[in-house]
Amino acid sequence: MSTLDLIGIGKSYGATEVLRSIDISLASGEFLVLLGASGCGKSTLLNVIAGLLSPTTGEIRIDGKRVNEVHPKDRDVAMVFQSYALYPNLSVRRNIGFGLEMRGVPRARRDEAVARVARMLQIDGLLDRKPAELSGGQRQRVAIGRALVREPKIFLFDEPLSNLDAKLRMEMRAEIKHLHRLLATTVVYVTHDQIEAMTLATRIAVMNNGAIEQIGSPEDIYRRPATVFVASFVGAPPMNLIEATWDGRGLHLDGSGQTLALPAPDAAPRPVTLGVRPEDLRLADPADELAIAATVDFAELTGPDRIVFSRLAGVPILASLPPHSHVTADEQVRLTFSKRDMHLFDRGSGKRIDIPLRPVA
Amino acid sequence: MEQRSLGFSVFLYASALLLAVLILAPFAWLFIMSISSTTDLISKPLRWWPAQADWSRYRVLTDLTPNTHGAALMSALKNSVLVAAIATLAALAVSVPTGWALSRSRAVNWSLGLVIGTYMLPPVALAVPLYMGLAALDLLNTRFGLAVVYLTILAPFTAWLLKSGFDPIPRDIELAAAIDGARLDQTLRILILPLAAPVIGTAALFAYLLAWDEFFYALLFTSDQRAKTVTVAIADLAGGRVADYGLIATAGVIAALPPVLFGLLMQRTLISGLTTGSVKG
Ligand SMILES: Nc1ncnc2c1ncn2[C@@H]1O[C@H](COP(=O)(O)OP(=O)(O)O)[C@@H](O)[C@H]1O
Ligand SMILES: [Mg+2]
Numbered sequence: 001m002s003t004l005d006l007i008g009i010g011k012s013y014g015a016t017e018v019l020r021s022i023d024i025s026l027a028s029g030e031f032l033v034l035l036g037a038s039g040c041g042k043s044t045l046l047n048v049i050a051g052l053l054s055p056t057t058g059e060i061r062i063d064g065k066r067v068n069e070v071h072p073k074d075r076d077v078a079m080v081f082q083s084y085a086l087y088p089n090l091s092v093r094r095n096i097g098f099g100l101e102m103r104g105v106p107r108a109r110r111d112e113a114v115a116r117v118a119r120m121l122q123i124d125g126l127l128d129r130k131p132a133e134l135s136g137g138q139r140q141r142v143a144i145g146r147a148l149v150r151e152p153k154i155f156l157f158d159e160p161l162s163n164l165d166a167k168l169r170m171e172m173r174a175e176i177k178h179l180h181r182l183l184a185t186t187v188v189y190v191t192h193d194q195i196e197a198m199t200l201a202t203r204i205a206v207m208n209n210g211a212i213e214q215i216g217s218p219e220d221i222y223r224r225p226a227t228v229f230v231a232s233f234v235g236a237p238p239m240n241l242i243e244a245t246w247d248g249r250g251l252h253l254d255g256s257g258q259t260l261a262l263p264a265p266d267a268a269p270r271p272v273t274l275g276v277r278p279e280d281l282r283l284a285d286p287a288d289e290l291a292i293a294a295t296v297d298f299a300e301l302t303g304p305d306r307i308v309f310s311r312l313a314g315v316p317i318l319a320s321l322p323p324h325s326h327v328t329a330d331e332q333v334r335l336t337f338s339k340r341d342m343h344l345f346d347r348g349s350g351k352r353i354d355i356p357l358r359p360v361a
Numbered sequence: 362m363e364q365r366s367l368g369f370s371v372f373l374y375a376s377a378l379l380l381a382v383l384i385l386a387p388f389a390w391l392f393i394m395s396i397s398s399t400t401d402l403i404s405k406p407l408r409w410w411p412a413q414a415d416w417s418r419y420r421v422l423t424d425l426t427p428n429t430h431g432a433a434l435m436s437a438l439k440n441s442v443l444v445a446a447i448a449t450l451a452a453l454a455v456s457v458p459t460g461w462a463l464s465r466s467r468a469v470n471w472s473l474g475l476v477i478g479t480y481m482l483p484p485v486a487l488a489v490p491l492y493m494g495l496a497a498l499d500l501l502n503t504r505f506g507l508a509v510v511y512l513t514i515l516a517p518f519t520a521w522l523l524k525s526g527f528d529p530i531p532r533d534i535e536l537a538a539a540i541d542g543a544r545l546d547q548t549l550r551i552l553i554l555p556l557a558a559p560v561i562g563t564a565a566l567f568a569y570l571l572a573w574d575e576f577f578y579a580l581l582f583t584s585d586q587r588a589k590t591v592t593v594a595i596a597d598l599a600g601g602r603v604a605d606y607g608l609i610a611t612a613g614v615i616a617a618l619p620p621v622l623f624g625l626l627m628q629r630t631l632i633s634g635l636t637t638g639s640v641k642g
Contacts, residue, residue, distance in 0.1 A: 052536050073542035085533035089555045102542035146541070 001028045002063045002153035002186050004049070009058035011044055011210075018044050020211045022058070026203075029184040033197040036207030037233070042190040043082070045207075046156050049188060051075050062153060073102075078147035079156040082163075084139050086131040086146075092118075093127040096145045103150075117149045120179075137168045148179070157189040161196065173199060194234050198222065206230045224343075228350040231275045231343055237307060237318045240281075242274045242292075243347065253292070255313035261289055262339070262355070272353065275343035278307065281319035283327075284336035291336040292317065296327050308333070388617070394610035395419070402606050418611040430598065434612055436586045437594030442619055444504050444590060445572035448511035452568050453561065455516045460523030461553065465532070473524065476517040484577050495582055502584045510582060511572045518571070519564040526560025527553070566627045573620050591616045 004026040011019040018041045026032055034042045047053040049060060051072035060067050067075050078099070087095050093114055094101070100110045118124040121141040131139055140160060147155055157176075161169045177200055180187055191197055197204050198218045205215040206229070214226035225231035231239045243254045248267035251260040251274060264270065284291040294310035294317045301307075301323055308319040308327055319335050327333055344353040365373075394402065395418060397411035424431030463473055491510055492501075500506025530553060538548040554561070576592040583589045589597075595612045598605070 047536075050540060052539065072536075072540045077540065079537070079540050081533045081537060083531060083533045085531060085537040087534060087538070087552050089552065098538070098543070099541035102538075102544075102547060146537075150541075 001184060003028050003061075004154055004186055004188070005059075005061040005064070006045075006049070007059045007061070009045070009048060009055045009060070011041070011048060011053065012056045018210050019048070019055070020209075022212055024205060024212070024215065026186055026188070028186055031180055031187045031189065031200055031202045033201035033204045034188065034190045034207055035194060035197040035204050035234070036192065038192055040207045041210040042192075042207055043158055046079070046158050046188060046190050049154070050077055050079050050156055076150075076153045077156055078150050078152040078154075080143045080147050080158065080160045082159040084131075084143040084163075086139060086142055088131050090130075091127065092123065092129050092131070092134070092142050095131065095142055096127075096149050099146065099150045113149050114145075117145045120148070121145050121175075136164055137172070140164060140168075140172060144176070144179075148183075151183075151185075153186065155185055155187045155189075157187065159191055160189075162191070162193070169196075176200060194236065198234075206233060208233075224352070225275075226352050228273055228275070228345045231345065235277055237278050237320065239275045239277045239343070240315075240317050242276075242312065242315055242317070244272050244274045246270045246272045246344070253312065255315075256293075258293060258312075260292075271347040273345040273347050273350075275345065276337050276341065278318040278320040279305075280337045280341035281317075281321070281335045282337070283321065283325060284334035288334070288336040290339065291334040293332055293334050296329055296331045296333055298329055299327050310335075391610050391613050391617075394607055395614050397607060399605065399607055415607075418605075418608050419615075421608070422611055422615060430608065433586060433589075433597065434591070434594050434615065437589050437591045438616070438619070440504055440583075440586075440588055441573055441591040441616075444508045444511065444588075445569050447505065447508035448515055448572045449565055449568040451508065451512045452515035452519045453565060455512070456520035456523050456564070457554070457557075457561065459516075459520040461527050461549070463520065463524040464527035464530075465535075473517075473521060477521060480517070488578070488581055491578070492581060501582055502588045504588050507579060507582055507588055507590070508572075510578050511575060514575070515568045515571060519568050522564045522567065523557065523560055526557050526564070530556050562627050566624060569623055570620055 004024070006022050006024040009019055009022040010017065022045060024032065034045060036042050044053060048055045051067070051070060054068065062075060062077075087098065090098065093111075096117060097110045097114045100113060105113075114127070115124065118127055121144060123138060123141050123145065126134060126138060126142075131142065134142065140163075143160065160176075161172050164172060173196060176189075180200075189196075189200060198221075201218050203215060204218055204221045206213045206221060208229050214221060214230045216224075216226075221230060221234055225234065225239075228241065232241060244260075245252045245254060246262075246264045247269040248263050249259070251262045251264075251272070252258075253260070253274070260274075292312055294312040297309040297311060297316075299306050299308045304323065305320045306323050306325050306327075308321055308325070310317045310319065310333060317335065319333075321327075339355070342355070344355055345351060346353055393409075393411065396414045396416060397408070398413065398415045401408040401411050421429075422431050422434050425435055426432060463469060491513075495501045495506045495510070498506070500509065534552055534556075535548055538552055543551070574592065575590075576596070579590045579593050580596065583593060591612075595609060595616060598609050598612055
């Protein structure tokens with residue numbers, strides 16, 4: 001149970017900046033997910049927290065104390081590697097107990113701790129095997145067990161589920177969530193999978209190009225994305241993004257001649273991006289004013305939804321409609337949404353623009 | 362099992378047989394020579410198959426009476442075993458840490474290229490400086506001195522071999538061990554060296570064979586039974602006024618035995634694939 005503060009963390013390799021002024025403050029027991037595309041610096045940040053890499057700038061504090069100069073083994077963190085990094089020549093028992101063995105915990109206490117963790121992870125029957133004799137899911141559990149057994153201040157997970165198949169991934173996700181509820185240890189968890197991020201996190205930090213785009217609760221990230229990047233990265237199918245020009249008369253959708261009756265507070269035209277999630281779109285009634293007219297390409301039934309692929313002046317628009325909705329190819333549809341569910345971003349900075357829900361007087 | 366055509370099978374077995382013959386024929390001929398009578402060996406045309414097996418030369422060469430061929434060969438065998446063993450152990454002691462460092466840090470890789478580059482020099486080029494060095498240290502005609510010379514030949518080779526052996530061991534294992542609180546020596550002793558055991562065994566075997574077979578420096582830097590190795594001793598047998606081919610062949614067979622025994626011994630460690638199970642699902 002520990003707090004973690006990252007203050008202005010930067011990391012460069014020569015001229016390449018891999019991390020840029022990362023600021024994160026975690027309360028004790030939080031579950032932070034670092035979410036971002038491959039290569040955006042997630043593992044680098046995790047390794048900086050673990051002490052496997054030194055940051056070029058900035059400070060790392062655990063429980064309020066600066067640990068920049070502290071060796072990984074003395075930071076009291078445990079890490080689950082993406083590759084698992086099990087010790088292939090040691091038995092599962094010794095793999096899990098290795099951290100305790102190295103810290104000089106007596107044999108009897110060690111075996112007891114290993115047995116307890118193994119029972120919790122349901123691998124108690126496998127303790128005498130070598131990692132090569134385990135399935136992917138079992139190796140994954142051993143890797144987690146190795147971290148759990150030490151009862152560290154902070155758990156670090158680097159894409160621990162990315163090598164598993166879909167079903168196992170879902171099971172392990174539930175298990176990790178359960179373990180966190182049980183142990184209430186502070187967790188930093190790296191993934192590029194937004195479902196993992198949404199389901200596990202108490203807070204998500206969306207990373208892009210070495211910087212944090214937005215940090216907030218899963219709800220916040222999904223409902224109020226701070227930038228176009230976050231909006232497009234989180235959500236599947238992804239948010240529709242339509243370029244538009246906003247002025248005192250309304251929101252003019254570029255290239256289509258359509259205007260939405262949403263006058264801007266300022267009269268001066270402003271280039272913006274309109275964002276609407278597919279699931280926030282409905283087929284419009286004639287009475288609906290806030291609607292986009294688009295041409296249907298085709299529709300796919302996914303089971304619970306019918307995904308309609310359409311186009312507005314060449315820009316693809318996806319709508320996730322109820323399965324019984326009836327649309328045909330080449331048909332013109334009017335898709336409507338509630339003002340509450342739309343997002344506007346400044347096209348220059350990519351930053352969110354807060355829309356007044358009532359038209360300005 | 363895949364279906365193979367008859368022609369393919371014939372080709373496969375023929376190739377294997379050809380290889381076996383190429384490898385074994387000289388050794389078989391060596392052995393046959395060692396048990397052929399001198400008359401058989403010098404008759405024209407050559408008698409390829411001895412009329413009668415003659416084992417007497419083995420008795421001659423294992424006879425330990427001073428100042429005989431036997432005593433000379435046996436002390437040379439002992440010298441060879443010791444020199445090769447010292448050189449091999451020293452080469453491993455030097456090149457295990459070096460190979461590991463080379464594998465883990467890209468910054469020093471150029472130095473390996475440089476060292477391998479020295480292999481391009483003909484041994485003669487180094488003979489004079491090495492001779493003067495050994496003389497200055499009073500190590501000429503000593504087993505230790507020769508072992509030191511061999512070390513300079515073996516260490517770059519074993520370091521290179523071990524580097525390639527350490528390369529496939531995932532770096533993450535070391536990082537995980539560091540987080541688990543292992544010191545560097547513990548990481549190496551408990552995890553990395555056992556994982557590299559097959560390659561270390563291979564390196565030891567090759568180093569031993571290289572040292573065992575070395576002739577040029579042994580001829581230059583040793584002068585009597587205190588340090589002469591088996592390759593030089595065999596050459597001595599051939600150097601007399603009348604060369605007894607059968608005797609030389611017998612010495613060759615005896616000299617081949619220790620490396621073969623060592624090879625069989627090391628075979629047990631040469632099991633690869635020990636790193637499976639560390640990674641992936
Ligand atoms: N040792 C290094 N030298 C130079 N660039 C590096 C090094 N390690 C990582 N990088 C770069 O840093 C970026 C972030 O890497 P990483 O943190 O592994 O990304 P992620 O885990 O998000 O996929 C990548 O573009 C990678 O190429
Ligand atoms: Mg990564």
